[in-house]
Amino acid sequence: MNKFDDIIERYFKGETTLSEENELKKYILSSDVKQNHKHLIPLFGFYQAETERTIPEKKVRKSKIKNNRYVKWVAYTGIAASVMLAVTLFNFNDSKDYAVIYGQKVNNEEYAQKMAVEKMNKVNKILERNLEPIESIGRVKATIRTQKANMERTKELIQSTK
Amino acid sequence: MDSKQFKAQILELKDKMYRFADSILCNSDAAMDAVQDLNLKLWEKRDQLGDVENIRAFVYKSMRNLCLDKLRQKKQFTEISNEVFYDEPDPHQHTENRDMVAKVKMVIEKLPELQRTIIRMRDVDGMEIGEISFALSITENAVSVNLSRARQKVREQILKEQKMIEAYE
Numbered sequence: 001m002n003k004f005d006d007i008i009e010r011y012f013k014g015e016t017t018l019s020e021e022n023e024l025k026k027y028i029l030s031s032d033v034k035q036n037h038k039h040l041i042p043l044f045g046f047y048q049a050e051t052e053r054t055i056p057e058k059k060v061r062k063s064k065i066k067n068n069r070y071v072k073w074v075a076y077t078g079i080a081a082s083v084m085l086a087v088t089l090f091n092f093n094d095s096k097d098y099a100v101i102y103g104q105k106v107n108n109e110e111y112a113q114k115m116a117v118e119k120m121n122k123v124n125k126i127l128e129r130n131l132e133p134i135e136s137i138g139r140v141k142a143t144i145r146t147q148k149a150n151m152e153r154t155k156e157l158i159q160s161t162k
Numbered sequence: 163m164d165s166k167q168f169k170a171q172i173l174e175l176k177d178k179m180y181r182f183a184d185s186i187l188c189n190s191d192a193a194m195d196a197v198q199d200l201n202l203k204l205w206e207k208r209d210q211l212g213d214v215e216n217i218r219a220f221v222y223k224s225m226r227n228l229c230l231d232k233l234r235q236k237k238q239f240t241e242i243s244n245e246v247f248y249d250e251p252d253p254h255q256h257t258e259n260r261d262m263v264a265k266v267k268m269v270i271e272k273l274p275e276l277q278r279t280i281i282r283m284r285d286v287d288g289m290e291i292g293e294i295s296f297a298l299s300i301t302e303n304a305v306s307v308n309l310s311r312a313r314q315k316v317r318e319q320i321l322k323e324q325k326m327i328e329a330y331e
Contacts, residue, residue, distance in 0.1 A: 012317050014310030018288055039324045042262035043316065046270070049263065050286045055180035055197060056190065 002034060079120075163211040171217050172204055178287055179225050185282050186229040186275065196232065200225050219289070222297040226279065262323065269319040270312075276300075277312035284309055 007024050010016045016024070027033060028044040098105045099112040106112050163171070176197055183193035204211065204224065214220045270278060279298065283289045291309075295302045 012310070012313045014306045014313060018290065021285070022288070039320055042266050043320060046263045046266040047285045050181060050282075053181055054177040055194060 002037075004034075004037060008037065008040070163208045168205065168208055168211075172211075172221060173201065175218065175221055176201070179221065181286065182222065182225055182279075182282065183229050185271075185278060186226065187232065188271065192232065196225065196229055200228055203228075216293060216296060219293040219296040222283065222289075222293075223299070226297065262320075265323055266316065266320065269316050273312050273315060277308050277315070280305055280308045281312040281316070 004024060004027055007016060007020050011021060011024055025044045025047065028037060028040050029048060033041065098107050099115075100106070101112065101115050106115075179197045179200060180193050183196040184190055187193050187196065200221070204221070211217065211220075270281060273281065276298070280294060283294045283297070284291075289297075291302050291305050294305045298305070
């Protein structure tokens, strides 16, 4: 009698320890598995596959943002504002011909532009983060609208039955 | 519990929680929402989580309760029978469906909710009987009995399936 015959019998009776079960899983999924135990490969194969299954990325979020006019408006306004701010701060064609970065006058146009781009990227990141709660608010508002509509229908129904 | 501990002890379980919720709700999107809902609820109660002895079992317990509530709310919660009925595959279907792993999945999905939950907690997530007992609020003996019944049913179905495949080959 194979050592695993005993473990398999006890496994199906729910009498094995976790370490015995781990040992059994390794054996069943190995190339050493005996012919009379091969029918258990799909079972332990399924368990193994399950342990590797991870939570999918939520792709819906992006498409929802695309379809939400309000969110789009906030995003575009924010980006436009940041671009205008950068242009105002770093306009080298005016008479002053310098930018103020971290409280210091900067005459180097290339450096100033680089800093402006970095700032804009930061603004964009902040906007991206801030869009998530806005999206949630949108969902809550939609739910409230549905509930209100349901309440209205219920009221109408009550009145019609009076 | 601070944010670091929360991340290490609770957010780390997100994949396990997703699979667990999926096994109860039988719906991937609903399972994803359940993970978000649970994380949010636990985050709001993070000050009390420091007192919890076995945080993993506690999270499983919370997720199960949340999923069962969701099922009740959606009125999808039907009486779970202690008996499992399996459809006999017709020969045509049988020749088409030889993916035994998919069959195993189907057999497990058809187990009563308690047995399905226990077999997953033990055989997929490798939890101790004591942890499962705490998470499901049942005795350790009840866990062992249900685990054994679930495994026996799965085995019976696998053997039955195996015999049918052999007969058709």
